[in-house]
Amino acid sequence: xxxxxxxxxxxxxxxxxxxxxxxxxLETPKNESxxxxxxxxxxxxxxxxxxxxxxxxEEIKADLEKDIFDSIEIAKPGFINFKFKRExxxxxxxxxxxxxxxxxxxxxxxxxxxxxxxxSANPTGPLHLGHGRGAAVGQALANILKEAGFDVSTEYxxxxxxxxxELLGLSVYIALQKIFxxxxxxxxxxxxxxxxxxLAKEIYDSxxxxxxxxxxDEVGDFLIDFAxxxxxxxxxxxxxxxxxxxxxxxxxxxxxxTGEVQRTLIKLKELGFIYEKDGALWFRSTAFGDEKDRxxxxxxxxxxxxxxxxxxxxxxIERGFNELINIWGADHHGYIKRVTAAVQAxxxxxxxxxxxxxxxxxxxxxxxxVQMSKRAGTFVTLRELIDEIGADTTKFIFLxxxxxxxxxxxxxxxKKQSQExxxxxxxxxHARINSIFEKANYEPKNFNGELFNExxxxxxxxxxxxxxxxxxAVNLREPHRITFYLQxxxxxxxxxxxxxxxxxxxxxxxxxxxSLCKAVMFVLKHGLKMLGVKAPDKx
RNA sequence: GCGCCUGUAGCUCAGUCGGAUAGAGCAACUGCCUUCUAAGCAGUGGGCCGGGGGUUCGAAUCCCUCCAGGCGCGCCA
Numbered sequence: 001x002x003x004x005x006x007x008x009x010x011x012x013x014x015x016x017x018x019x020x021x022x023x024x025x026l027e028t029p030k031n032e033s034x035x036x037x038x039x040x041x042x043x044x045x046x047x048x049x050x051x052x053x054x055x056x057x058e059e060i061k062a063d064l065e066k067d068i069f070d071s072i073e074i075a076k077p078g079f080i081n082f083k084f085k086r087e088x089x090x091x092x093x094x095x096x097x098x099x100x101x102x103x104x105x106x107x108x109x110x111x112x113x114x115x116x117x118x119x120s121a122n123p124t125g126p127l128h129l130g131h132g133r134g135a136a137v138g139q140a141l142a143n144i145l146k147e148a149g150f151d152v153s154t155e156y157x158x159x160x161x162x163x164x165x166e167l168l169g170l171s172v173y174i175a176l177q178k179i180f181x182x183x184x185x186x187x188x189x190x191x192x193x194x195x196x197x198x199l200a201k202e203i204y205d206s207x208x209x210x211x212x213x214x215x216x217d218e219v220g221d222f223l224i225d226f227a228x229x230x231x232x233x234x235x236x237x238x239x240x241x242x243x244x245x246x247x248x249x250x251x252x253x254x255x256x257x258t259g260e261v262q263r264t265l266i267k268l269k270e271l272g273f274i275y276e277k278d279g280a281l282w283f284r285s286t287a288f289g290d291e292k293d294r295x296x297x298x299x300x301x302x303x304x305x306x307x308x309x310x311x312x313x314x315x316x317i318e319r320g321f322n323e324l325i326n327i328w329g330a331d332h333h334g335y336i337k338r339v340t341a342a343v344q345a346x347x348x349x350x351x352x353x354x355x356x357x358x359x360x361x362x363x364x365x366x367x368x369x370v371q372m373s374k375r376a377g378t379f380v381t382l383r384e385l386i387d388e389i390g391a392d393t394t395k396f397i398f399l400x401x402x403x404x405x406x407x408x409x410x411x412x413x414x415k416k417q418s419q420e421x422x423x424x425x426x427x428x429x430h431a432r433i434n435s436i437f438e439k440a441n442y443e444p445k446n447f448n449g450e451l452f453n454e455x456x457x458x459x460x461x462x463x464x465x466x467x468x469x470x471x472x473a474v475n476l477r478e479p480h481r482i483t484f485y486l487q488x489x490x491x492x493x494x495x496x497x498x499x500x501x502x503x504x505x506x507x508x509x510x511x512x513x514x515s516l517c518k519a520v521m522f523v524l525k526h527g528l529k530m531l532g533v534k535a536p537d538k539x
Numbered sequence: 540g541c542g543c544c545u546g547u548a549g550c551u552c553a554g555u556c557g558g559a560u561a562g563a564g565c566a567a568c569u570g571c572c573u574u575c576u577a578a579g580c581a582g583u584g585g586g587c588c589g590g591g592g593g594u595u596c597g598a599a600u601c602c603c604u605c606c607a608g609g610c611g612c613g614c615c616a
Contacts, residue, residue: 027555030562040558046596053596076559077596122616164616189615280614291542291612298614305616333543334611359544360609400564401552406545406609408552422564424578432576439575472555484553487563498571498580539578 001092001461002026002468003106004068005037005082012063016049028465035073035081036461043078053078089457090449092464096519101147104467104526108474109150115316116142118327119239120157123232124168125193127382129409130329132242134358135382136398136532138327139244140479141356143530148474153247153321156239157312160228161252162305167191168231169224173216175200176223180212199227238382242391243532255311261303264311265296273345283310288341288350310342317343323352325477327403330357354477358403364410380411389414392533396423399483399531422487423533426524429490431539433521436502436514443518444511451512455496460516462492466523470530479531486527493520 006024013022022044029038042057049056057074064072068088073081096103118138121131138154146152159165171190175197178184186192203211203226211219239246255261265281268274273284279299283306286293296307316324324343328335336355343353363370363380370380385394389411397414400422401407414421437443452460466485473481502513525535 023556025555027558030559034559038559043558043596079559124616159616162616167616278614282614295614300614302614304614329610330544331610336543357544362609404544405552408550410551417565418578420565420578425564428576428578432579436575469555476556480553481555484563491563494579495581497575498577501575503575539576 001084001089001464002037002471004088005039008065008068009039009041009060011065012060015059015063016045026468028468029079029081032458034075034079035071035083037082037084039080039082040078042074042080046078084461086449086457089460089464090452093449093460093515093519096464096522097515100522101526104470104523105147105149106467106471107149108471109145109148111149111151112323113151113153113321114145114323114325115153115155115319115321116145116325116327117155117157117316119244120159121235122159122164123228123235124164125191125231126195127235127238128379129363129382129385130358130361132382132385132394133361133398133407134327134329135239135242135244136395137356137358137403137479139532140395140399140482140530141325141327141477143532144470144474144479144482145477147530148470154245155248155250156246158232158249158251158253159305160232161256161308162303165224165228166220168227169220170216171196172199172203172223172227173220176203176211179204195231199230202230234383238386241386242382243395250312250315252308252312255308255315256303260315261308261311264314265307267314268310268342268345271345283338283342283345285338285341288337288344290337290341294338306338306342309339310346313339313343314346317346317348321352323354324348326353326355328355328357330359333357356403356477359406361407361409364408364413366412367410385411385414389418392427393418393421393423395532396421396426396483399480402478402480424539425494426486426490426528427534427536428539429493430521430524430528430535431537432497433493433517433524434537436517440503440510440514444514447512447515448508449512451509452516453500455499456513456516459492459496459520462489463516463519463523466527473530482527482530486524486531489520489523489527 005026009024013024022041024039024041025044026037026039029035042060043053045051045056046053054074057078057080060080061072061074066072068085069082070085071081071083073083075081116138119127119131119135121127127135142152142154167190171186171192174184174186174190178197179200203223236249265274268283273287274296275282275284280295281297282293283296284293294306295304296310297303313324326339339355340350340353344350393414397409398407418424466489469481469485473479500513502510502517504510504513528535
């Protein structure tokens with residue numbers, strides 16, 4: 001619906017000789033008496049054209065093709081307000097019903113290749129609710145971008161090399177010693193969760209005495225491998241049960257084994273971005289605005305995490321993505337500059353990499369904040385949320401916030417209030433419509449749009465704004481906008497449902513109303529699918 | 540100390556790259572189930588948009604400053 005308006009505006013904008021293709025912003029006015037759609041364009045152009053906004057608005061209006069409009073009005077500071085003809089709205093409803101999902105997919109992406117990397121938690125412990133938030137956002141983003149015609153690839157980068165997995169192995173080793181009766185104190189930086197003891201127990205049960213009396217140098221690699229692979233398998237299962245599927249899992253180890261890390265550093269050196277100082281190798285990230293240069297190879301000859309991270313990004317770039325999206329926890333924000341610097345050093349335009357920070361989740365239990373620590377083993381796992389709250393509810397809650405906004409998550413309330421959770425409100429609307437169709441026991445082939453009353457036209461228009469919301473979510477990379485829209489749509493439907501009966505004695509009226517319900521159902525189903533949430537037929 | 544994020548109704552949060560009279564959910568209160576699902580609907584109350592400056596036709600939104608909270612500032616990951 002908004003596209004038709006936008007096209008008409010653009011086509012009569014030529015006479016103003018605007019060099020760049022400007023963004024024609026459209027919005028649904030807060031006050032519905034202002035019309036169905038509105039644009040502040042004339043006010044935005046006022047400065048450039050050095051003309052009063054009202055005058056510009058009038059000029060635009062004069063040239064505008066008015067076929068689909070009932071009225072075009074110019075309001076106070078310079079808004080142009082559009083009101084659609086009834087026939088046009090009805091015709092769009094027909095279009096939606098005929099096209100189904102195609103109606104929403106507007107091919108904004110045009111096949112552009114986007115890679116989204118998210119979660120990427122170290123395989124040193126179970127996923128916690130913070131990872132869950134990243135997973136929900138990443139998956140939803142992948143869904144909407146894919147639907148919008150982008151060629152999307154999702155990836156999980158596995159930090160299976162280096163210090164952290166080594167510490168994991170050591171933690172298991174010490175726990176194993178405890179089983180053998182040798183009580184060695186667990187160093188501070190070791191992992192202390194109960195899962196470490198479970199891993200040790202498991203190893204003991206399978207390999208038992210073979211490992212007795214061995215020191216860490218002898219069995220370390222074995223323990224590391226055993227532990228991280230086991231944990232990674234659990235992570236994969238948790239994500240799967242959460243409804244998050246990755247196209248690709250990339251191993252950091254492999255980047256070392258194939259020599260990609262080494263080659264990356266050589267290439268950067270050739271480009272003049274690597275130098276030696278104090279026995280270490282440094283990447284010149286200050287060349288791209290970082291506060292200081294960063295070490296890639298320490299003076300003891302080992303690589304920093306950053307070194308393999310650059311190699312991973314080089315690998316991404318070489319695979320020909322037009323855009324890279326990294327979804328990180330906000331605690332990694334200090335990393336942004338050096339990574340974008342590395343990507344630029346490797347020849348990518350900085351606008352091609354976007355790093356979305358997922359703000360911290362503050363965990364509460366009955367209103368009391370709980371400190372989470374993976375090392376100390378005090379955290380709420382994603383598994384716990386899936387089992388006790390449910391994947392759909394959890395995802396929906398995560399997606400009712402902007403990714404950049406702090407999220408307060410009270411586990412007890414989420415469990416208790418599950419009846420009052422907004423996700424049910426939206427799903428319920430879908431289930432309700434489905435039950436109407438079960439009662440009616442048929443789907444109308446056609447309908448007479450003349451039969452719709454004012455409430456129905458309003459609901460139809462709400463349904464038809466979905467593509468605009470969808471487009472916005474896609475362009476801004478903000479899936480939460482769909483969540484909010486769905487709540488609004490569900491609200492308008494529930495209200496309509498109580499005011500009018502869909503199935504009546506009048507066959508024509510019933511057909512029209514069923515058609516409207518069908519359209520609402522289409523949109524609810526589509527939106528929920530984008531969020532990765534089920535649209536149940538019954539509740 | 541420096542950097543990033545946040546501050547909007549009692550609580551949790553939206554607010555369309557600066558737009559019209561600032562919204563929703565929860566909580567509170569009042570009504571509504573003989574009729575397609577009451578996980579619902581209708582209604583009521585609730586706000587110096589953290590404070591103060593500035594930019595302009597116009598600011599919750601942009602800039603400066605201050606206050607408060609969170610998170611980062613290693614040859615850790």
